[in-house]
Amino acid sequence: MSYAKIFYSSLAGLRFTAALAILLLVVSTRSLILSLIVIMLLALCIRLLDGCWKSLFHMLKLLRWFVIPILLLHLIFSHGELILPSTVMPFTWQGLQQGLWLSVHLSTIFIAAMLMFRALNRVEWNRLILSLPFVGRKLVVYLIMMEPVRSQMSNGLKLLKQQWLLRRDWRAFPVLVLASFSFALSGFTVYAHSLWLRWPVSLNTPVLDISVPARHRQVMNLACLAVLILAGSMMIV
Secondary structure: OOHHHHHHOOOHHHHHHHHHHHHHHHHHOOOHHHHHHHHHHHHHHHHHHHOOOHHHHHHHHHHHHHHHHHHHHHHHHOOOOEOOOOOOOOOEHHHHHHHHHHHHHHHHHHHHHHHHHOOOOHHHHHHHHHOOOOOOHHHHHHHHHHHHHHHHHHHHHHHHHHHHHHHOOHHHHHHHHHHHHHHHHHHHHHHHHHHHHOOOOOOOOOOOOOOOOHHHHHHHHHHHHHHHHHHHHHHHO
16 A cells, blocks of 8 residues: 555645645744755655655756755855955855755755645645635636646647757747747647536546545544644744
8 A cells, every 4th residue: 555545545634734834844944954854854755655756856956946046146145254265266155054054945945845735636736726715716717727738738848848959059949938838828728718618517536546444544644643743843942
């Protein structure tokens, strides 16, 4: 029995509240050691839920575009003691320290947010969004369109990327970006027309077949409750 199946068999409210408490904890923490420990634990949880390392590696690739600019900006523009005083590079130890701390802090927040998005499955997220006052029912069309349009857009954008990689002509890069936007808009238009003609009756299509023994559900509920209490107590302290 997979860990994801046991996890999603627990109460949705406990899962979401525990993940939200973890996110608030990492936002409020100022400890570098605690942030590094939380990163490792959250990465392990995401690995167990996804069942592979692929999505985690993809997140790390996205994080580099946050970490590298932050480090460079703090190294160059922070005042303090120079790391290489005999050179023209204005890198400072204070900038390195601040850049590392901010990079770790943002990385922890990013991974905690990714775990919070996994705290609910697709059906539970749909129900939560639809239950929002004033705007919930207005978002039903976008919820229905999201999954098929995303898969269609992903395949089309991969083909455009492969075509550009064959030539690697940077002068054609603006044309590639314009073609990507045009492809996305045309795909949304076509699917919106088809959705209008075959409006679905319900959004409650099952995503996960949850048939887990009661003892496993109780253990996962207790685990989520323990995480919630621990994160809440750490935020209060």
